[in-house]
Amino acid sequence: MKFLVCISLVPDTTTKISFVDNDTKFNNDKVQWILNPYDEWYALVRALELKEANGGTVTVVNVGSAANDQVIRKALAIGADDAIRIDVTGEADSFSIASEIAAVAKSGGYDMILLGKETINYNGSNLGGMLAELIDLPFVSYASKLDMAGNTATIERDIEGGKEVLTVDTPFVISCAKGMAEARIPNMKGIMSAKTKPLNVVAPQGVGSLTSVVKYELPPAKSACKMIPADHPEELIRLLHEEAKMI
Amino acid sequence: MAVLFFIEIADGKVKKASFEATSYAAAYAKQIGKDAVGIALGTIDDAELAALGVYGATKVLHAGNKEFDSFDANEYTKAVADVATQVNADTIVFSQTLTGKAVAPVVSARLKAGIVSGAVSLPDADFVVKKTAFSGKAFAYVKVNTSTKIVSVVPNSFGATKGTGTATVESVTLEAAPNRVTVKEVTRQQGDIAPLPEAELVVSAGRGMKGPENWGIIEDLAKALGATTACSRPVADLHWRPHYEHVGQTGVAIRPNLYIAIGISGAIQHLAGVNQSKCIVVINKDPEAPFFKAADYGIVGDLFEIVPKLTEAVKALKAGQH
Numbered sequence: 222m223k224f225l226v227c228i229s230l231v232p233d234t235t236t237k238i239s240f241v242d243n244d245t246k247f248n249n250d251k252v253q254w255i256l257n258p259y260d261e262w263y264a265l266v267r268a269l270e271l272k273e274a275n276g277g278t279v280t281v282v283n284v285g286s287a288a289n290d291q292v293i294r295k296a297l298a299i300g301a302d303d304a305i306r307i308d309v310t311g312e313a314d315s316f317s318i319a320s321e322i323a324a325v326a327k328s329g330g331y332d333m334i335l336l337g338k339e340t341i342n343y344n345g346s347n348l349g350g351m352l353a354e355l356i357d358l359p360f361v362s363y364a365s366k367l368d369m370a371g372n373t374a375t376i377e378r379d380i381e382g383g384k385e386v387l388t389v390d391t392p393f394v395i396s397c398a399k400g401m402a403e404a405r406i407p408n409m410k411g412i413m414s415a416k417t418k419p420l421n422v423v424a425p426q427g428v429g430s431l432t433s434v435v436k437y438e439l440p441p442a443k444s445a446c447k448m449i450p451a452d453h454p455e456e457l458i459r460l461l462h463e464e465a466k467m468i
Numbered sequence: 469m470a471v472l473f474f475i476e477i478a479d480g481k482v483k484k485a486s487f488e489a490t491s492y493a494a495a496y497a498k499q500i501g502k503d504a505v506g507i508a509l510g511t512i513d514d515a516e517l518a519a520l521g522v523y524g525a526t527k528v529l530h531a532g533n534k535e536f537d538s539f540d541a542n543e544y545t546k547a548v549a550d551v552a553t554q555v556n557a558d559t560i561v562f563s564q565t566l567t568g569k570a571v572a573p574v575v576s577a578r579l580k581a582g583i584v585s586g587a588v589s590l591p592d593a594d595f596v597v598k599k600t601a602f603s604g605k606a607f608a609y610v611k612v613n614t615s616t617k618i619v620s621v622v623p624n625s626f627g628a629t630k631g632t633g634t635a636t637v638e639s640v641t642l643e644a645a646p647n648r649v650t651v652k653e654v655t656r657q658q659g660d661i662a663p664l665p666e667a668e669l670v671v672s673a674g675r676g677m678k679g680p681e682n683w684g685i686i687e688d689l690a691k692a693l694g695a696t697t698a699c700s701r702p703v704a705d706l707h708w709r710p711h712y713e714h715v716g717q718t719g720v721a722i723r724p725n726l727y728i729a730i731g732i733s734g735a736i737q738h739l740a741g742v743n744q745s746k747c748i749v750v751i752n753k754d755p756e757a758p759f760f761k762a763a764d765y766g767i768v769g770d771l772f773e774i775v776p777k778l779t780e781a782v783k784a785l786k787a788g789q790h
């Protein structure tokens with residue numbers, strides 16, 4: 222089975238977010254980029270597990286510039302067989318990225334396309350649904366469990382206020398959430414072999430964005446915390462009722 | 469031309485998030501001098517839909533096909549995209565719920581309509597919309613450059629504004645798209661406690677609880693308040709609590725009115741998912757816990773002593789209100 226895993230790069234989770242150029246650009250200075258946790262922990266690792274159980278190949282795809290290569294190699298170190306980077310520099314919205322990946326996905330004949338449920342920087346949850354639409358495949362969102370029997374997948378996924386179990390035949394697009402797999406740490410052998418695994422750079426289609434970011438803003442600073450003595454916790458409830466009017 | 473909004477239904481009732489989507493669509497429709505028209509899929513009483521008039525809906529289109537009673541992204545997408553074309557929708561409003569997240573992007577790609585997902589404000593005259601970004605650590609203002617636009621609104625951000633009025637309900641026949649997935653089983657969370665993304669009151673606990681056997685005091689407090697329970701990531705990883713309770717940067721991002729954090733240190737990844745709560749209360753025995761910097765109210769002390777007393781105080785307050 223041929224697996225394609227979409228990987229995105231995001232600022233490390235401990236990054237203090239700030240902006241430059243009159244708050245129109247994200248401040249890249251000193252930012253450590255990592256694989257989007259959902260893509261890495263759930264989509265990539267589950268694809269690798271399925272490949273290990275049933276055979277096949279796992280390809281990762283990223284849309285971005287050469288600066289991403291080092292982080293893409295981490296996906297190879299974890300176990301992906303090869304990588305494709307669609308060479309895009311500068312800003313692109315989820316539609317533009319989905320369109321670029323769609324071109325690669327169409328020509329590659331993949332049985333399953335996996336990605337994380339969202340990125341932790343834009344939190345759009347857009348890519349999977351758009352990609353599925355652009356290549357006319359079924360889309361299963363927020364999967365927490367995925368098992369294969371032949372060409373049929375049995376998937377457990379989160380729906381509003383509960384869970385759903387469904388079956389779908391390959392090929393399909395699936396977005397992955399917690400529960401799918403356990404994060405893996407690359408070992409020495411993986412790290413060494415990643416250096417020589419293919420990382421193919423392909424030219425973009427040049428599909429434009431439908432939206433653009435005009436500016437960014439940080440949330441307003443919190444005013445000082447009001448402390449309540451531990452021997453009078455009921456005072457908190459009074460304040461929440463009378464002052465904050467929350468309860 | 470109309471502002472179309474998508475209505476989510478569960479067990480024959482309009483979901484709370486959709487009241488907010490209705491208010492949002494109505495406010496924007498008013499701003500541009502158009503009507504707010506809803507689309508409802510599946511079994512529901514027309515009276516329930518007409519009642520959306522109080523939130524500003526002018527009209528609701530109802531496709532009662534049984535197929536729509538179980539959720540299928542493919543079918544829902546076709547239905548919404550078809551109706552959007554029929555009513556010549558200028559803007560389509562979704563809620564940023566699991567259903568919205570599964571459908572809105574697909575509709576966006578189908579109609580080549582730019583999308584802002586996670587909106588927390590109305591579009592301005594240039595269609596620039598404020599949205600959450602960096603998992604709650606910042607906001608981005610996104611401009612949509614296409615003629616048809618899609619906005620997906622974060623629950624509990626814009627608010628539902630109640631007025632008066634009734635919407636006319638018109639039934640429409642929609643051809644359901646072929647089902648490409650087969651649903652085998654649906655399990656719903658029991659009870660009438662709001663799911664986390666929609667919850668207004670949340671009681672959350674962390675590793676300071678020492679073990680899952682101690683969660684009774686958290687559940688008691690949540691019950692007294694009518695709040696939904698949540699937890700930090702290690703708590704879910706240790707299987708002390710179900711994974712859907714995990715909030716934070718890599719869990720559910722929430723923005724309740726009140727977030728009570730008990731025995732949670734306030735790591736940056738945890739704060740990212742909860743710092744848009746309107747009021748934050750922190751209970752921690754460590755006065756240096758970073759969470760206090762993000763809090764509105766705090767108590768330094770032993771949670772095992774404090775939490776039961778809070779529950780008593782809430783019960784006393786509620787008893788006094790009756």
Ligand SMILES: Cc1cc2nc3c(=O)[nH]c(=O)nc-3n(C[C@H](O)[C@H](O)[C@H](O)COP(=O)(O)OP(=O)(O)OC[C@H]3O[C@@H](n4cnc5c(N)ncnc54)[C@H](O)[C@@H]3O)c2cc1C
Pocket residue numbers: 234258673674675676677699700701702703714715716717718719730731732733734735736737738741751752753754757769770771772
């Ligand atoms: C990539 C990445 C993503 C992450 N994503 C998330 C995420 O989405 N959500 C998340 O929550 N975490 C996330 N984390 C983990 C995060 O960094 C913290 O480790 C985690 O939030 C800590 O959980 P905690 O506060 O429950 O536990 P601890 O940090 O162990 O804190 C326990 C707290 O309880 C207090 N305490 C102990 N006993 C008592 C008592 N008797 N009375 C009162 N207080 C007491 C202690 O003083 C302490 O402050 C992520 C980490 C990484 C690296």
